[in-house]
Amino acid sequence: MRKLFTYFLLIFFIIPASYSIAQVERKELGNLVIENIPEIPQQLKDRIFQFQSTRSASFQDWLHNDEGILISTRFGETAQFHKVKMPGGAREQITFFPEPVGGATICPDKNKNIFLFTKDVGGGEFYQIFSFDMSDGSFKMLTDGKSSNGGVSWNNKGDKFSFFSTKRNGTDWDIYIADINNPENAVMVLSEGGAWGAVDWSPDDKSLLVGKYISANESYYYLLDVESKSLIQINPLTEKIAYGGALFSKDGKGIFITSDQNSEFQRLRYYDLQTKEFTSLTDDINWDVESLTISDDGKNLAFTVNEDGMSKLYILETKEMKYMKAPGIPVGQDYGL
Secondary structure (H helix, E strand, O other): OOOHHHHHHHHHHHHHHHHHHOOOOOEEOOOOOEEEEOOOOHHHHHHHHHHHHHOOOOEEEEEHHHHOOEEEEEEOOEEEEEEEEOOOOEEEEOOOOOOOOOEEEEEEOOOEEEEEEEEOOOHHHHHHHEEEOHHHOOOOEOOOOOOEEEEEEEEEOEEEEEEHHHHHHHOOEEEEEOOOOOEEEEEEEEEOOOOOEEEEOOOOOEEEEEEEEOOEEEEEEEEEEOOOOOOEEEEOOOOOOEEEEEOOOOOOOEEEEEEOOOOOOOOOEEEOOOOOOEEEOOOOOOEEEEEEEOOOOOOOOEEEEEEOOEEEEEEOOOOOOEEEEEEEOOOOOOOOO
């Protein structure tokens, strides 16, 4: 009888109590499911926001006639473009969009005081290419407003630019060339399928250095003849290689490029277009080379190396192909070349 009483007690009292304790508080906020997490006080949210909203600035391009640099930095909720006229000078904000901006590149033609940039439209993450006239602050959307676009690269003359777009089928990144005075009639010069992008123009503007991205461990570079639209693969090997940044030398005889070929690191290399051979330039740096840019006269190439999580700046003298750490540069600074 006592066992029977205990059994009913378990059913009517203990089990329901355990069930109520096991129930969890569940809240759904869009795709986010929150279970058994107490509400965060607004005062704590406001305090944490002060730490999360630290500012950073990224270099975009040099302005003409030694007028300073163009940077992007965030004030409030979105990153916008600013001009800085001198070291330590004040930032002058020049864009005021509700969406963040990125990828600004100044027109090489000094008679055109414009730059191109990308920006989302309406929060749909279909990025469009815009031109911005620094003479009067006017701007204009140059792409269709529907597809995804990016990877802008000016030719050396400054009258055309290349970019990728998904407007053909909504998925593949095809490469287009547009005249800056007639951008609505952009010409598709490559439609191979997959993710492609134009990286640099040859000094004579007759070829484009284009890349195809497969994964973090596999990518390819090609030379695209602008007129014939023919492709020539650089370093056509069967092994999978991960390439990084690449650009033409100013004499047009070679390409500076990074890759992990025969290495666990991204090394800086020089590819001779005539002999089709590589020269490895940073074998004694056992860290990844991340970004690179070349001076207008082609005599110096600057590149950054991720040394134990910190970016270090190096300068390569292109005639002798010898490099050194940039003098007078604070250690550990992120340069974002």
